[in-house]
Amino acid sequence: MKMNKTILGYVPEESPLYRIHPFVRVFFLLVVSLFPMLINAPEWNLAIIVLAIFLLKYSRVNLSTLKIYVPVSLSMGFLILLSHTVLGGIHPEFYVSFKLFGFPFYYERIVAAVDVYTRVLPMIFLTVLFLSTSRERDMLVAMRWAHVPFVVTYLVAMALRSVGMVIEDFSIVRQAEKARGFDPQGKSIAYKLRQFVMYIIPLFALALRRSDEFANAIVARGYSFTGLREVKRPDYILTQYRFRVRDGLLVAIISLSLVGVLIIRFGLGGLTLEGSLTLQWLELWLKGGAA
Amino acid sequence: MDEQQIWQVEEGETRSAGIIHIVITALLIGIGAVVGAFGSFSLPLGFGVNFFWPAIAVQNVGGIWFGAWGVIAASLFPIISNGITGTPVYVSLAYIPANLVQALLPMLAFRYFKADPRLNSKRDWIVFLASITLGNIFGALYSPLVVLKGFGLLTAESVPVFIWGWFGGNEVAGIIFGVILLKALSNVVITTNAFVKRWFA
Numbered sequence: 001m002k003m004n005k006t007i008l009g010y011v012p013e014e015s016p017l018y019r020i021h022p023f024v025r026v027f028f029l030l031v032v033s034l035f036p037m038l039i040n041a042p043e044w045n046l047a048i049i050v051l052a053i054f055l056l057k058y059s060r061v062n063l064s065t066l067k068i069y070v071p072v073s074l075s076m077g078f079l080i081l082l083s084h085t086v087l088g089g090i091h092p093e094f095y096v097s098f099k100l101f102g103f104p105f106y107y108e109r110i111v112a113a114v115d116v117y118t119r120v121l122p123m124i125f126l127t128v129l130f131l132s133t134s135r136e137r138d139m140l141v142a143m144r145w146a147h148v149p150f151v152v153t154y155l156v157a158m159a160l161r162s163v164g165m166v167i168e169d170f171s172i173v174r175q176a177e178k179a180r181g182f183d184p185q186g187k188s189i190a191y192k193l194r195q196f197v198m199y200i201i202p203l204f205a206l207a208l209r210r211s212d213e214f215a216n217a218i219v220a221r222g223y224s225f226t227g228l229r230e231v232k233r234p235d236y237i238l239t240q241y242r243f244r245v246r247d248g249l250l251v252a253i254i255s256l257s258l259v260g261v262l263i264i265r266f267g268l269g270g271l272t273l274e275g276s277l278t279l280q281w282l283e284l285w286l287k288g289g290a291a
Numbered sequence: 292m293d294e295q296q297i298w299q300v301e302e303g304e305t306r307s308a309g310i311i312h313i314v315i316t317a318l319l320i321g322i323g324a325v326v327g328a329f330g331s332f333s334l335p336l337g338f339g340v341n342f343f344w345p346a347i348a349v350q351n352v353g354g355i356w357f358g359a360w361g362v363i364a365a366s367l368f369p370i371i372s373n374g375i376t377g378t379p380v381y382v383s384l385a386y387i388p389a390n391l392v393q394a395l396l397p398m399l400a401f402r403y404f405k406a407d408p409r410l411n412s413k414r415d416w417i418v419f420l421a422s423i424t425l426g427n428i429f430g431a432l433y434s435p436l437v438v439l440k441g442f443g444l445l446t447a448e449s450v451p452v453f454i455w456g457w458f459g460g461n462e463v464a465g466i467i468f469g470v471i472l473l474k475a476l477s478n479v480v481i482t483t484n485a486f487v488k489r490w491f492a
Contacts, residue, residue, distance in 0.1 A: 033380050037442065072376055083449030116444050123379030131374065155317055162321025163371065170325060193467070196345060200326065200468055201475050204352075207318040208476070211485050214318070215311040223310060 003062050006135055010065040015133060017059040021247040022138035023145045024254075029130040031254050033123050038265050041276035042118035052125035061132045069128055076124070077117050084113035097286040107286045114282065115273050136160040141241050158214070165210070166203060173202045297481055298405050298488050306492035312360045315485040319357065319364035320371065323349040327372030339369065339378040339386060340434065340457050346372060347461040348468030350390060351423050354398030355408050355473070356480045358487030365394030385438040389430035393461070396426040402489070408477040410470065419473070423465045431458035 003010040017025070036045050056063060085105050094106035139160070143153045177198060187195075264270040273279055300306060327346035346368070353361030366387050373383040400422035401408060406415045435453035439445045445453060480486055 029380065036379075037381065080444070083445055083452065087449040087452055089448040120379060120444065123381070127374055127378070127380060151313070155313055158314065158317030159320035159324075159367070159371075162318045163324045164321075166318075166321040166325045196329075197468065197471055200345065200348065201471065203322055203326075204472060204476055205479075207315075207322055208480065208483060208485070211311060211315045211318055212483070214314040215309070215484075218310050218314070 003065055004135075010062065011132060011135055012060040012062070015059045015061075017055070017133045020250065021145070021241055021243045022134065022142040023243070024247045024250045025130065025134055025138065026142040027251055028254055029126055031258050033126050034258065035261055036119040036122045038261050039119070039271045040115060040273040041271045042114060042273075042278040043276060044271055045118040045122050048122035049125050052122065052129045055129055056132060059129075059133045066128060066132065069124065073121065073124055076120060080117045080120070081110075081113045084109045084116070095287060107282075110286060111273070111279065111282055114278065118278075137237070141237055144235050144238055145241070145243065162207075162210075166207070169203055169206050170199060173199055292481065293407075295405055297407060298402055300488055306488060308360075308491040309484075311485050312357070312487070312491065315357050316360045316364045319349060319353045319361060320368040323353070323364060323368030324371035324375070327369055328375040339373040339376070339383060340439075340453055340460070342456055342460045343464055344460045345464045345468050347393065347423075347427070347465040348472055350394040351397045351419075351426075351465050351469045352408075352472045352476075354394035354396075355401045356477070356486060358398055358402075358492075359490045360487060362391060362394040362398055366391045382438060382442060382444075385441070386434055389433045389438075392429045392433075393423075393426040396429075397422040408473050408481065410473050410477075419469070420466070423469060424462060427458050427461045427465065430461065431455070 002013040004013050032048065035048055039045055039048075056066075086103050088106070088109045090104070091106055091108075094108045096104045097107045097110060098105050136157075140153055140157050143156065177195070182195060182198070261271070265272075323346050326349055327344065329345065349368070350361075350365035353365050355361070357364075369386055369390050370380070370383045373386070374380065397419065400406065400418050404414070404418050406418035408415075410416055410419060431454045434457055435445060435450050439453060440447075440450065
C-alpha cells in the first residue's frame with residue numbers, strides 16, 4: 001500500500017476515509033479525544049483504542065510507519081507507573097501488592113497508574129489516527145468550512161508549509177555538516193549538543209531570509225494585512241469538497257455519542273473505575289481477593 | 292545603534308503590523324515545531340515534558356525579536372510539535388498559557404528595561420536570564436500542577452519530578468541556545484522589517 005509523506009506523518013495515497021469531509025475528521029478528533037477524559041473504566045478506553053486501530057486498518061494506513069510511536073507510548077506508560085509507584089511515596093494506609101528492590105508497590109497506586117495510562121493511550125491513538133489520515137490541505141478545508149477567519153487559515157497554511165521547509169533546510173544543513181566531517185554517530189551528548197547549535201543558527205538565518213521573500217511574494221500578488229482580515233475571499237478549495245448528508249449524519253452520531261457518554265457518566269454514574277471489570281481483575285491479581 | 296535606539300520609535304517613523312509579521316509568525320511556528328519535536332523525541336519525560344527542550348529558545352528569542360507575533364508563534368507551535376510526538380491534543384491546548392508566558396516575559400522585559408538583544412552589557416544579560424527564568428518557573432509550576440494534575444495524570448508525589456524536569460529542561464536549553472541565537476543573529480534581526488519595537492510593530 002502506497003503512503004505519502006506529509007509534514008506531520010505518513011498518509012495513505014488512497015483511503016476510503018478521504019470520502020469523509022475533512023471537517024468531520026477534525027470534529028471526530030476533537031470530540032472523541034474528550035471521551036477518555038470522561039471515562040474511567042479502562043475496558044471502555046481500550047475499546048476506543050480498538051476502534052482507532054480498526055479505523056487505521058480501514059483507512060489503509062501502513063501500520064509499520066507508526067513504529068515511531070511505540071517508544072513514546074511505552075516510555076509514557078513506564079513514567080506513569082514510575083510516578084505512581086516508586087516516586088509515589090510511602091503510604092502505610094495502602095495495600096502492598098509486592099516489593100521490588102525494597103520499594104513497596106501499592107495496589108491503590110497501580111490501579112491509579114492503570115487508570116491514567118488507559119486514558120492517555122486512546123488519546124495518543126486518536127492523535128496518531130488523525131495525523132495518519134489527514135493531509136495539510138484537509139486541515140485547511142476543515143477550517144474554511146467552519147468559517148474560521150481567512151487570516152487564521154492563511155497563517156496555519158503558511159505555518160504548515162514552513163514546517164515542511166524547515167525539515168528540508170534541516171536535512172540540507174545536516175548533509176552539509178556531514179560532508180565536512182561532522183558525524184554524530186556514536187558521539188557524546190556534549191558533541192551532539194554542539195551539533196544542534198550548528199543546526200539552529202542556520203535554520204533561523206534561513207527563516208529570516210525566507211520571511212522577506214515570502215512577504216514580497218505575497219504583496220506582489222496583491223495581498224495586504226487588512227485584506228487578509230476584511231476582504232471576503234473566494235474559497236476555491238471548498239468547491240473541491242462536498243459536505244454530504246452522510247457527513248452530516250456522522251457529525252450527528254459523534255455529537256450524540258458525546259451526549260450519551262455525558263449522560264451515562266454523570267447522570268447514571270456509569271463508566272467509572274469502581275464498577276469496571278479491569279478493577280475486579282486487578283483486585284484478584286494484585287490482592288488475591290483480599291479486602 | 293545603541294540599546295535606546297533599538298526600541299525607540301523615531302520621529303516620523305511609522306510602524307504598523309504587516310504581511311511580514313504574519314510570515315515571520317508562520318516561520319517561527321515551523322522552526323519551533325521541528326525543533327520542539329526533535330526535543331520531545333530525544334529526552335521525553337512524558338506528556339510533552341522533556342528533560343531537554345531546545346524549542347524554548349525559539350519562544351524566548353521569538354518574543355524578544357518579534358514581539359506579540361513571537362508570543363503567538365510560541366503559544367501555537369507546541370501543539371504541532373507535541374502532536375507529532377503523540378501528546379494528546381487537549382493536554383497540548385492546556386499548555387498554551389505556560390508557553391505564552393515563557394515568550395511574553397522576555398518580550399516585556401527587553402522592551403520595558405530597554406535591554407539590548409545583542410547582550411552587550413551585564414544589564415542585558417541579567418534582563419535576559421531573569422526574564423527567561425521567571426517564565427520557566429511559571430511554566431514549570433503551571434504545567435504539572437494545573438494541567439497534568441488537573442487531568443489526573445500525576446500523583447502529588449511525582450509532581451516535583453515534572454516541575455524540575457520542565458524547569459531544568461527549559462532553563463538549560465534556553466540559556467545555551469537563546470544566548471547563541473541572540474549573540475549571532477540580533478545584529479541582523481534588528482535591521483529587518485520583521486523586527487518589532489512595540490507589541491505588534
